[in-house]
Amino acid sequence: MELDARKKKILQAVIKNYLETGEPVGSRTISKYTDLNLSSATIRNEMADLEELGYIFQPHTSAGRIPTDAGYRLYVDDMLSTRQEELEKKDRKLDDKEESLKAMQEVMDKRVDRIEEVLKDMAKMLANNTNYTSMVSMPPVNKNKLKFVQLTQVDDTKLLCTAVLEGNIVKNEMINVDKKIDQQMLLKLNLLFNNTLNGLTLQEINFDMAANMADQSGEYGELVSDILNAVVAAIGAADGIEIFTSGATNIFKYPELSGNENASRLISTLEEKELLTDLLTDSLEEIGENTTGIQVYIGEETPVNSMKDCSVVTATYEFEEGVYGKIGIIGPKRMDYEKVLDALKNVTGSLDKKFGKNKNK
Amino acid sequence: MELDARKKKILQAVIKNYLETGEPVGSRTISKYTDLNLSSATIRNEMADLEELGYIFQPHTSAGRIPTDAGYRLYVDDMLSTRQEELEKKDRKLDDKEESLKAMQEVMDKRVDRIEEVLKDMAKMLANNTNYTSMVSMPPVNKNKLKFVQLTQVDDTKLLCTAVLEGNIVKNEMINVDKKIDQQMLLKLNLLFNNTLNGLTLQEINFDMAANMADQSGEYGELVSDILNAVVAAIGAADGIEIFTSGATNIFKYPELSGNENASRLISTLEEKELLTDLLTDSLEEIGENTTGIQVYIGEETPVNSMKDCSVVTATYEFEEGVYGKIGIIGPKRMDYEKVLDALKNVTGSLDKKFGKNKNK
DNA sequence: TGTTAGCACTCTATTAACTTGAGTGCTAAC
């Protein structure tokens, strides 16, 4: 059996209607909704075909139809493939969006330095605008180059190590020392570390360096490796990737999610954050300039168990040359994909503009 | 009518039973449970009295009794007033608790420097141990003395301001500058700021100082106030008090909480964190050496609306001389108060030992 | 050959009537 134009149109109508109402869609509704001018009987025949093809199904014999995951998939893919046109339409649409876009810009202007705050606010705004749950990952710091290190004596037994990374991310780590280090030596150590490490990423720092530097620092040789450890710890502080979420409770707005006990599992996942890593790091590398970096997981497609009856949409933003972060929306399968995609495009666009590749435009 | 010893005993039995089962307690149950050797009929008479006194009530005519807020209050106050004896018993109990206590100590030893991490782990552990929701507030940094400030040139237009506070809390803030500042001047500024500000708390820093310092810095006068602003911003970074929560989803384990839509409001509150401030700062001052710093809010007593059918127990710990933080448990009104009080005592005890007044014992 | 009207059929959701059992309050006797 073929999925001809008419069937497709009907499928679209079914899905659209279901997205709005959340109720199974009957043949009569479609017959009236569309401009196809077909009787409900004809629609029924077509719907039976669509069911056989696996795009829709009936929750029970005498009910209307609901899209299957495959149905959603077709719908979303279709939407994504016509996105080019929408990009052009965007200029027109901008009027409506201007307000929220402006608000977003303001947030970002206000606190350029504090990327964490920016991202947190971003997540909150996304959640509020969409009425779904949002999550944002910090760009992995350990890919960023070290701008410089600063060692400071805090008191007799403590040394503060401050590391500044590309993108002005600041990390601190405290080091315990046996004895006070004299001022002269501290200056020397500072110089030594900066000369050796500046411009490197976490991966590029290795322990041969420790040996080298130790040689140059005489009696303080042992201290050097302590400090290097601290630097590494500071940079890699988040042993996972840091993730912010917002709007977890929005899922209660969708009965199909809030009803069953999965709701609590989902909120747990959002609270723990660890499992979200799968969604927000996975395939970060393989996304280059070629795609928009937008990914849609529908139902069973998501790698996270507690989200098997949700849809998840993620997008990638560029923080620094080659350093990416991700941003995502979690909602019911019948989410307003169009709105979500737009929102994510806006946000990643702004982020890119602020930090990433389009910084200078 | 009087609340004689027997009535009290029956009330206790009702509450204890209800804490365990969560079901309304009938007269027959009490008749069998207690060592009073009274028939259910007698118990019924007493229970009617207790109802009239406002300590228990029936959800409907033909049901057993449930404690009212006043009932819980009596029960808890009683428990608190007999706490002295329990303190002595504690030595014995320690055997059971040793394991969890040890685990806690380990967490704290591992990361003395990172109080945030300690507190987060603490919250997680508390939530896991009690099966309720926990929250912990960072001690308000702005009461801490400034240990020193460090200004560092990041690049031509950016200055990094690092502030270290008593208790080795490190805060950073980025400052945008017009032009590069020469090394000599930077040293001078560093000296100036440290001389002026060290040893002061946020409240003690005022803007007369800015004027004073500006006088001493010639053409850089304007910069001085920028920097002072940055220092203040760094110290007071959290314009509210920082709060960590854990185990929000534990509330789903208690049907009386998870059932109604308050559950979602409660989780919202925990996500936003802002409203928790009421619970975790309120009366911080008035708690001195005299009390244990433990406070129990039952039902309507809590200042937070979304917790009106929960009980909240908070405890105070000392971080530095005169600087307090709070730690709290949120659960159903029928929570295991005994367990919760013990857990909180343990935790605040450990925290006090690590940071606060008993540091040297 | 594709489209439509009509009808019998299926299944959910809602409502009402009935049953059960836990627990009470009251009274009368001990």
Place this chain on the structure above:
DNA sequence: GTTAGCACTCAAGTTAATAGAGTGCTAACA
């Protein structure tokens, strides 16, 4: 003051009946 006994109440669970939405299929139509 305590207790046994009994009538009474009410929530919760079960069953039966009803209404309504929507389907599938057949036969007629263009």
